[in-house]
Amino acid sequence: AQKVTQAQTEISVVEKEDVTLDCVYETRDTTYYLFWYKQPPSGELVFLIRRNSFDEQNEISGRYSWNFQKSTSSFNFTITASQVVDSAVYFCALSEDSGNTPLVFGKGTRLSVIA
Amino acid sequence: NAGVTQTPKFQVLKTGQSMTLQCAQDMNHEYMSWYRQDPGMGLRLIHYSVGAGITDQGEVPNGYNVSRSTTEDFPLRLLSAAPSQTSVYFCASSKISSSYGYTFGSGTRLTVV
Numbered sequence: 001a002q003k004v005t006q007a008q009t010e011i012s013v014v015e016k017e018d019v020t021l022d023c024v025y026e027t028r029d030t031t032y033y034l035f036w037y038k039q040p041p042s043g044e045l046v047f048l049i050r051r052n053s054f055d056e057q058n059e060i061s062g063r064y065s066w067n068f069q070k071s072t073s074s075f076n077f078t079i080t081a082s083q084v085v086d087s088a089v090y091f092c093a094l095s096e097d098s099g100n101t102p103l104v105f106g107k108g109t110r111l112s113v114i115a
Numbered sequence: 116n117a118g119v120t121q122t123p124k125f126q127v128l129k130t131g132q133s134m135t136l137q138c139a140q141d142m143n144h145e146y147m148s149w150y151r152q153d154p155g156m157g158l159r160l161i162h163y164s165v166g167a168g169i170t171d172q173g174e175v176p177n178g179y180n181v182s183r184s185t186t187e188d189f190p191l192r193l194l195s196a197a198p199s200q201t202s203v204y205f206c207a208s209s210k211i212s213s214s215y216g217y218t219f220g221s222g223t224r225l226t227v228v
Contacts, residue, residue: 009155035216045205047216091157102148102173103207103217107157 002027004094006106013082014114021077021109023092029053034068034075035093035103045091051075082113117141121206121220128196128227136191136223138206144218146209147189151175151202152222158205164189165211196227 003026013019036048051068059066063080079086089110093103122137148163160173164183180192203224207217
């Protein structure tokens with residue numbers, strides 16, 4: 001069965017610090033997809049990234065970067081030079097097979113960036 | 116392009132009452148699903164559908180019914196509300212083989228008293 005673990009329940013950093021959010025997953029499939037979503041205080045869920053299991057290249061998008069390592073079943077998310085607007089709950093999620101099986105979410109990490 | 120529309124945004128029910136949470140999408144997405152979000156629990160899947168006429172249960176289906184008569188709509192029915200169903204409910208949709216992940220509605224905050 002698929003499972004996603006986000007061991008960090010809450011993280012607090014000072015603005016401009018770098019922060020890494022951890023995500024460890026479990027799956028028996030060789031084909032799967034990993035996602036990160038952001039939930040700001042307003043409550044909506046915002047898609048950040050999707051990565052398939054055959055693509056281990058790290059991804060960078062502005063201040064955001066993702067490190068996918070199949071050897072450790074991890075898909076960690078780093079925010080560089082954090083800003084107050086980054087304060088949110090971040091969810092990691094996993095979908096097996098074609099990607100159209102349901103997403104299984106981790107319990108989320110609440111990030112607070114203090115000015 | 117409205118995306119995924121959920122109604123209502125807020126609802127208070129008495130124990131034992133029934134109601135339907137509405138979800139509609141205008142993106143011609145085949146896949147739709149319902150999640151509930153509770154503090155410390157993340158998002159847990161209630162029911163999902165891979166197309167009109169096809170539904171399946173998720174992790175926490177008890178107390179909820181769904182149907183998918185059209186591609187656009189995926190209502191979630193609470194037959195007899197219980198305080199344990201107090202939660203925030205999210206509807207999501209995606210295209211088959213989408214590279215853009217799920218699109219979520221804005222959520223329905225339900226309180227059962």
